[in-house]
Amino acid sequence: MGNQTIYFKQRPRIVATSTVAGTKECEGVIGRYVETALSDDMYGESTFEKAECKMLSKVIDGAISNAGYKREEVDMIVSGDLLNQIISASFAARDFSVPFLGVYGACSTMAESIAVAAAFVDGGYCRRAVAATGSHFASAERQYRYPLELGTTRPPQAQWTVTGAGGALIDRTGDGVKIASATLGKVVDFGVTDVNNMGAAMAPAACDTILAHFRNTGEEAEQYDLIVTGDLGALGSRILKDLTWEKGLDISKNHVDCGEIIYNVIEDEFQGGSGAGCSAVVLNSYFWTKLMSGSLRRILFVATGALLSTVSSGQGESIPCIAHAVTLER
Amino acid sequence: MGNQTIYFKQRPRIVATSTVAGTKECEGVIGRYVETALSDDMYGESTFEKAECKMLSKVIDGAISNAGYKREEVDMIVSGDLLNQIISASFAARDFSVPFLGVYGACSTMAESIAVAAAFVDGGYCRRAVAATGSHFASAERQYRYPLELGTTRPPQAQWTVTGAGGALIDRTGDGVKIASATLGKVVDFGVTDVNNMGAAMAPAACDTILAHFRNTGEEAEQYDLIVTGDLGALGSRILKDLTWEKGLDISKNHVDCGEIIYNVIEDEFQGGSGAGCSAVVLNSYFWTKLMSGSLRRILFVATGALLSTVSSGQGESIPCIAHAVTLER
Numbered sequence: 001m002g003n004q005t006i007y008f009k010q011r012p013r014i015v016a017t018s019t020v021a022g023t024k025e026c027e028g029v030i031g032r033y034v035e036t037a038l039s040d041d042m043y044g045e046s047t048f049e050k051a052e053c054k055m056l057s058k059v060i061d062g063a064i065s066n067a068g069y070k071r072e073e074v075d076m077i078v079s080g081d082l083l084n085q086i087i088s089a090s091f092a093a094r095d096f097s098v099p100f101l102g103v104y105g106a107c108s109t110m111a112e113s114i115a116v117a118a119a120f121v122d123g124g125y126c127r128r129a130v131a132a133t134g135s136h137f138a139s140a141e142r143q144y145r146y147p148l149e150l151g152t153t154r155p156p157q158a159q160w161t162v163t164g165a166g167g168a169l170i171d172r173t174g175d176g177v178k179i180a181s182a183t184l185g186k187v188v189d190f191g192v193t194d195v196n197n198m199g200a201a202m203a204p205a206a207c208d209t210i211l212a213h214f215r216n217t218g219e220e221a222e223q224y225d226l227i228v229t230g231d232l233g234a235l236g237s238r239i240l241k242d243l244t245w246e247k248g249l250d251i252s253k254n255h256v257d258c259g260e261i262i263y264n265v266i267e268d269e270f271q272g273g274s275g276a277g278c279s280a281v282v283l284n285s286y287f288w289t290k291l292m293s294g295s296l297r298r299i300l301f302v303a304t305g306a307l308l309s310t311v312s313s314g315q316g317e318s319i320p321c322i323a324h325a326v327t328l329e330r
Numbered sequence: 331m332g333n334q335t336i337y338f339k340q341r342p343r344i345v346a347t348s349t350v351a352g353t354k355e356c357e358g359v360i361g362r363y364v365e366t367a368l369s370d371d372m373y374g375e376s377t378f379e380k381a382e383c384k385m386l387s388k389v390i391d392g393a394i395s396n397a398g399y400k401r402e403e404v405d406m407i408v409s410g411d412l413l414n415q416i417i418s419a420s421f422a423a424r425d426f427s428v429p430f431l432g433v434y435g436a437c438s439t440m441a442e443s444i445a446v447a448a449a450f451v452d453g454g455y456c457r458r459a460v461a462a463t464g465s466h467f468a469s470a471e472r473q474y475r476y477p478l479e480l481g482t483t484r485p486p487q488a489q490w491t492v493t494g495a496g497g498a499l500i501d502r503t504g505d506g507v508k509i510a511s512a513t514l515g516k517v518v519d520f521g522v523t524d525v526n527n528m529g530a531a532m533a534p535a536a537c538d539t540i541l542a543h544f545r546n547t548g549e550e551a552e553q554y555d556l557i558v559t560g561d562l563g564a565l566g567s568r569i570l571k572d573l574t575w576e577k578g579l580d581i582s583k584n585h586v587d588c589g590e591i592i593y594n595v596i597e598d599e600f601q602g603g604s605g606a607g608c609s610a611v612v613l614n615s616y617f618w619t620k621l622m623s624g625s626l627r628r629i630l631f632v633a634t635g636a637l638l639s640t641v642s643s644g645q646g647e648s649i650p651c652i653a654h655a656v657t658l659e660r
Binding site: 104310 | 652
């Protein structure tokens with residue numbers, strides 16, 4: 001590197017995916033593509049955190065069985081989530097007798113886990129791995145913001161944490177979506193301190209990784225059907241388009257953001273969806289289906305994460321962000 | 331796998347390390363081996379969390395410069411810590427313009443980050459990477475337990491979170507300690523719910539990974555000068571010896587635990603040290619030096635982590651644990 005881009009020689013492939021999403025999420029564009037649509041966001045559990053963990057366990061299991069494998073045929077689970085100490089991922093992994101690598105990249109986790117799993121599969125260190133992540137609106141609200149019972153007013157620049165999870169089974173061979181390369185992100189901090197404006201905080205990280213990707217690969221934006229960011233939301237997407245344009249890269253024609261498209265009517269959600277589950281659900285339902293069917297040929301999937309905590313913000317720190325990109329093609 | 335053990339064909343090597351440790355830690359056996367001994371555990375910062383982050387930044391920088399590299403010659407930082415949203419690692423990575431993979435494995439992070447970095451280096455995805463982690467007694471106490479000001483009595487089975495950090499520069503070639511293999515752990519939960527008894531909770535995970543390692547490799551315990559666990563403490567170490575013995579593996583002759591040996595006089599610390607910084611400091615100071623000098627030829631480094639959070643314990647969950655092992659040889 002110097003060069004942040006990794007090329008996968010064998011092009012490991014996502015041969016199966018699995019997704020769960022909440023009621024509000026399934027009203028939107030992904031509704032028809034999600035495998036398990038919840039009728040109740042508690043998912044039969046007694047707490048939001050347990051519901052989040054159950055979603056993650058469900059999609060890990062689903063990705064394995066949808067690929068026609070048994071659990072013991074899978075060599076690794078790479079997963080993380082937004083909760084303190086990534087308890088959703090760790091407790092979900094407890095249900096599987098499979099080696100586990102816990103990762104943390106906030107909402108960039110779907111791309112990070114795909115990149116790590118792809119490197120282990122491509123390098124010959126394991127036969128196949130599951131990459132998965134998720135989030136839950138209610139567990140995120142009470143951990144990062146306010147108890148829902150307070151009914152705190154949300155500012156217009158806020159986004160809505162997606163209730164949902166997505167998992168992908170990455171195999172060495174087979175019929176699937178190929179992972180051609182990964183561009184690993186650096187931590188970027190433009191000094192944004194407004195914890196309600198994640199889109200503005202994350203856009204510079206997305207810009208940095210996208211520019212690095214095109215600089216390293218020598219490709220043009222037009223070589224991708226879509227450049228898909230994770231959860232910048234409407235405002236963050238506009239900022240990203242401006243930032244890349246200023247640097248001489250025009251992505252306005254083929255850029256789309258999972259957070260911007262996930263909800264049907266943008267009303268309470270203001271700028272759109274966020275959370276690790278946002279890009280996980282949209283990628284593993286809608287985009288995976290479109291790639292498998294041939295409607296899309298090649299996308300750059302750029303998941304973005306805000307690496308703050310309530311403690312760091314409370315101590316006056318700004319919000320460091322990161323974005324990891326993977327090239328997915330059929 | 332099925333087989334949890336990964337073999338690194340090129341045997342990437344730890345060509346340099348860097349460590350920082352607190353005042354109490356430097357009174358013990360590692361005192362002579364630690365690179366930077368703090369005279370004040372606040373490390374000139376205004377908060378414990380900022381001190382923890384500064385330690386991590388210091389050892390990442392130290393590992394790079396001790397290896398004779400510049401920051402731009404390093405392709406990846408793999409790091410995590412115990413704080414919510416791994417802010418120490420993320421904020422430390424902000425200081426470096428280097429691609430960052432955030433990982434979370436609680437106190438198993440040193441082994442997890444070495445395994446991930448070694449796979450990326452060995453697989454040819456990057457030239458060299460830094461693996462690093464750390465912890466701080468005061469930030470861990472207030473996040474996981476009680477405010478220090480309360481002066482809460484510690485039960486006898488408790489351990490003392492190490493104030494310290496360690497980093498290792500992993501290179502493809504050069505003079506260093508070779509990373510021959512990694513055995514990635516599964517999440518193991520024996521139903522322990524006592525958050526003050528991490529040693530008992532983690533010992534079964536250490537046992538599971540150690541047994542898997544010897545089963546997969548066909549090696550004998552005697553082929554290692556030492557089997558070094560991360561931070562089981564005195565009680566956890568005894569449990570581990572019993573558990574492995576019951577399964578037909580006798581490690582009593584060459585097992586040592588970083589948590590058990592780090593403090594000079596075990597008094598307030600009861601069972602010894604814990605925290606991600608515990609095994610990070612002991613490995614990267616004491617053991618790395620002993621391996622480089624030839625006093626030790628070959629060790630199995632097994633870092634152990636308890637994957638709980640205050641929320642999971644508050645919701646009545648037991649403590650899932652994990653252990654990752656790496657074979658280090660000269």
